[in-house]
Amino acid sequence: MNPFREPALMIGLTLGAYLWGQQLFLQYRKSWLNPVLVAIILIALVLQIGRAKVEDYLEATRSLVFLLSPTVICLALILYEQTSALKKKALSIVVAVCVGGLVNVVVGVYLSRWLELPEPFVQAMSTKAVTTPIALELSKALGGEASLTVAFVLLSGIMGAVWGLPFLRRIGVKDEMARGLAIGTVSHGIGTARAQQESDLMAAAAALAMALNGLFTAFYLPYLYFWL
Amino acid sequence: MDILRGLFLIFLFWALGETTSQLARLPIPGAVIGMLALWVALQLKWVSYASVQTTAKGFLGIMGVFFVPPSLGILLHAERMLQYGWKLALLVVFTSALSGLTTALVFKLLNR
Numbered sequence: 001m002n003p004f005r006e007p008a009l010m011i012g013l014t015l016g017a018y019l020w021g022q023q024l025f026l027q028y029r030k031s032w033l034n035p036v037l038v039a040i041i042l043i044a045l046v047l048q049i050g051r052a053k054v055e056d057y058l059e060a061t062r063s064l065v066f067l068l069s070p071t072v073i074c075l076a077l078i079l080y081e082q083t084s085a086l087k088k089k090a091l092s093i094v095v096a097v098c099v100g101g102l103v104n105v106v107v108g109v110y111l112s113r114w115l116e117l118p119e120p121f122v123q124a125m126s127t128k129a130v131t132t133p134i135a136l137e138l139s140k141a142l143g144g145e146a147s148l149t150v151a152f153v154l155l156s157g158i159m160g161a162v163w164g165l166p167f168l169r170r171i172g173v174k175d176e177m178a179r180g181l182a183i184g185t186v187s188h189g190i191g192t193a194r195a196q197q198e199s200d201l202m203a204a205a206a207a208l209a210m211a212l213n214g215l216f217t218a219f220y221l222p223y224l225y226f227w228l
Numbered sequence: 229m230d231i232l233r234g235l236f237l238i239f240l241f242w243a244l245g246e247t248t249s250q251l252a253r254l255p256i257p258g259a260v261i262g263m264l265a266l267w268v269a270l271q272l273k274w275v276s277y278a279s280v281q282t283t284a285k286g287f288l289g290i291m292g293v294f295f296v297p298p299s300l301g302i303l304l305h306a307e308r309m310l311q312y313g314w315k316l317a318l319l320v321v322f323t324s325a326l327s328g329l330t331t332a333l334v335f336k337l338l339n340r
Contacts, residue, residue: 018293039296044303054303061297067287068294070238072259073245074284076266083271092338100331108323115315125319129327132298133257141255147301151309154299156324163321164328173332181335182328193292209331211260218255 004052010060017042025197034162036190068189072131075192075207082204085177093181093205094212100185101213104129105221109228120145124152126225127217131188134214141222153188160187161194180205185213234283237275241266 003009021038047057079086086093108125117125123144127135132153139149164183173179176199183191184206195206245262248254254261269275302309309316 014296015293018290018296034292036292036295036299039293040299043296043300047300047303054300058297058301065294065297068291069257069259070235070242071287071291071294073238073241073262073266074280074287076241076263076270077277077280077284078288079263079267080270080277083267089335089339092335095338096331096335099334100327103330104323104327107326108319111319111323115312115319117312117315117319121312121316125323128320129324131257131260133259134255137255137257148305148308150298151302151305152320154295154302156320157295158299159320160324160328164324167325168328168332171329173329173336175332175336178332178335182332185331186324186328190292190295193295196288196291207263211264214260215256222255 002052002056004047004050004056005060007060007063010057011064013043013046014039014061014064031166032162034158034194036193037158037162040158072189075211078196078200078204078207082201085201086204086208089177093177093208096178096181097185097209097212098216100182101129101217104186105217105224106228109225120148123225124149126221126228128152128156129186129188130214130217131210134218138218138221142225154190157187157190161190164191165194165198176201177205181209184209188214230279230282231286234280237266237280238283238287241269 017039018035021033021035024038025033025035047054105126109122112122112125123139123142127138127149130153132150135149135153136146139146160183164187165179168179168182180195180202183195188210192203192206192210195202241262242259244265245260246258248261249256249258266275270277
């Protein structure tokens with residue numbers, strides 16, 4: 001028996017590692033003790049020690065990842081709770097998220113070309129801020145590499161979730177909604193999960209920013225990319 | 229009972245979003261369309277808040293865990309990414325910081 005192919009074991013390991021990460025965060029309240037990050041490091045170590053194939057682990061945990069989609073649907077609840085707060089600032093929310101998302105794409109593409117990164121990396125850089133399923137669709141449209149695209153999405157998600165809020169605080173952005181919008185625009189679902197640890201308003205702003213930036217990018221990127 | 233009704237509604241909206249996405253050949257994933265549709269349905273009181281609350285709060289509370297396995301997929305590209313190590317790290321950090329800052333500042337500027 002290869003334990004790394006057993007769904008029960010691998011899902012159990014994932015849940016346990018995340019639970020531990022969450023307890024560490026609740027105990028010490030340090031941003032870098034993000035439960036997603038803690039779980040990833042722990043599981044990577046286990047896979048390394050057991051000389052396991054990452055592919056086996058990914059296959060074994062598919063049914064857990066399946067639950068991400070219904071969770072995205074559930075974000076509607078947070079949006080609903082904060083509708084009146086969001087409605088009041090609707091226009092500035094849309095503009096801020098779209099401009100922020102556009103900056104990420106344009107600067108990312110130009111800089112990665114300037115640093116002479118290979119084309120698949122440039123493409124992955126352009127879709128890294130949108131939620132995984134949208135990034136996958138865009139990657140198809142741009143002729144990119146699917147799994148590299150996902151790697152970049154998750155990388156920017158984790159980085160933003162871990163360092164986004166401390167960075168904004170240091171630079172003097174204290175407004176809850178502004179912080180939520182920023183973390184949702186840059187770090188999509190992982191950022192939204194992080195925002196939930198702060199407040200309902202921040203979580204709602206993050207969820208809305210994730211949806212808006214995803215929608216907006218999905219519509220313009222296939223055209224814009226070939227212009228850049 | 230509460231959990232079952234919530235699950236039913238959540239999957240119903242997911243299915244709705246998925247069908248819309250595929251029939252209209254939209255680049256937007258079904259789950260995102262479903263989320264927006266459920267938001268509208270809650271606003272219009274077609275779906276009551278109480279009927280989805282218990283289940284939805286349960287899912288949302290553990291949202292982060294669903295990102296863990298896909299994130300380990302990064303390891304598949306570790307070697308290639310390390311080849312461009314510092315350039316990539318710098319780029320991701322810089323563009324993300326710039327984008328987040330722009331979003332926050334534009335928002336604050338428009339709300340002065």
